[in-house]
Amino acid sequence: MxxxxxxxxxxxxxxxxxxxxxxxxxxxxxxxxxxxxxxxPRAVELGGVRVRLQPGTEQVVTLNRRRGHHATVTFWARDADGGWTARRTARDGRIGYGGVVPGDRRRQGTGTTPLGTHRLFSTFGTHGRATARRAGWDLPYRPIRRGDFWVQDNRSRFYNRYRNISRGGFRPHTSERLTDYGAQYEYVVVLDYNREQVRGRGAGIFLHVNGDGATAGCVSAPRRILAFAMRWLDPAKHPVVAVGR
Structure with missing residues (x-):
């Protein structure tokens, strides 16, 4: 005891x-x-926008909606100590005429821009491959050719894909002919929105050069900012774009 x-x-x-x-x-x-x-961290707030980081993300583009279809666009680079530094900013970015909506609730043809974080994985535009090589564009690049479309045909197995009409498989009158947008599509970075091809959710969401007003759902920025993006974005740094309210 x-x-x-x-x-x-x-x-x-x-x-x-x-x-x-x-x-x-x-x-x-x-x-x-x-x-x-x-x-x-798996998420950070940059420029007032919540960003969900991918493994290895060291480059971020944020679009912070200010009013209507206007947004502030900022390019961020990760520092050696894990912090973030703004490298370029423009206050005259644009979003869709329908405003913003969560990506899983978006419907095609509504002019809305999907909220959230999206991977930036490829580019296309009106310049040739030789220009792309000289300029040092690191993301995969495809020059626009006659007959190139972004497929928006909900019946097509190529929905939300880049395809030339000569290869068939979609109805061109339901899709976007890329040569119709020479100014806006001089420089284009493709978002991975709806890569799983959910029908009716929307196709062809890009970061491209500003037009005259709001976009039809894409995000856009001044030409000088897109020219910078094409040079700056690096696939080894797993770049993403984050759209906020």
């Missing part, structure tokens, strides 16, 4: 164990002092 003194000692030890601070299994210096870095 335990003595009263032993019982009291055990109780005191228990109290000390409960209140004493617990040292972490491995304390990591976020600035790399021990040769390691803290894990990257």
């Amino acid at each position: 335990k003595t009263l003194a032993a019982t009291a000692g055990a109780a005191a030890a228990l109290v000390l164990a409960l209140v004493a601070p617990v040292a972490p299994a491995h304390a990591v210096n976020p600035h790399g002092g021990d040769g390691l870095r803290a894990a990257s």
Whole structure:
């Protein structure tokens, strides 16, 4: 049978164990002092826009809606210490004439821009491949040719894909002929919105050069900003665009 003194000692030890601070299994210096870095956050807020980061994301484009179809466009680069620095900003960006809506609730033909974070994975435009090589555009690039369309035909298995009419498989009158937009599509970065091809959700959401007013659902920015984007975006840095309210 335990003595009263032993019982009291055990109780005191228990109290000390409960209140004493617990040292972490491995304390990591976020600035790399021990040769390691803290894990990257999965989401950050940049320029008033919430961004869901992909693994390895070091480049972000944000569109912060100001009023109507106007938005501030900012390009962000991740610093060596894990922070973010704005590299370019333009206050005359544009969104769709229908405003913004969550991507999974968007309907084709509504002129709405999908909210949220989308990967930037390829480009196209009116310049030739030789120009792209000289300019150092790193994302995959495709020059617009006669007969090129972005398929918006809900019956087609090529829905929400780039395709030339000579290859068939879609109804051209339901789709977007790319040569019709020479100014806006001089420089285009493709968002991965609806890559899973959900019919009726919308096709052809891009970051492109500003037109005269609102877009039909894309996001756009001044020509000088798109020219910068084509040079700056790097697939090795897993770039994304985030659209806010």
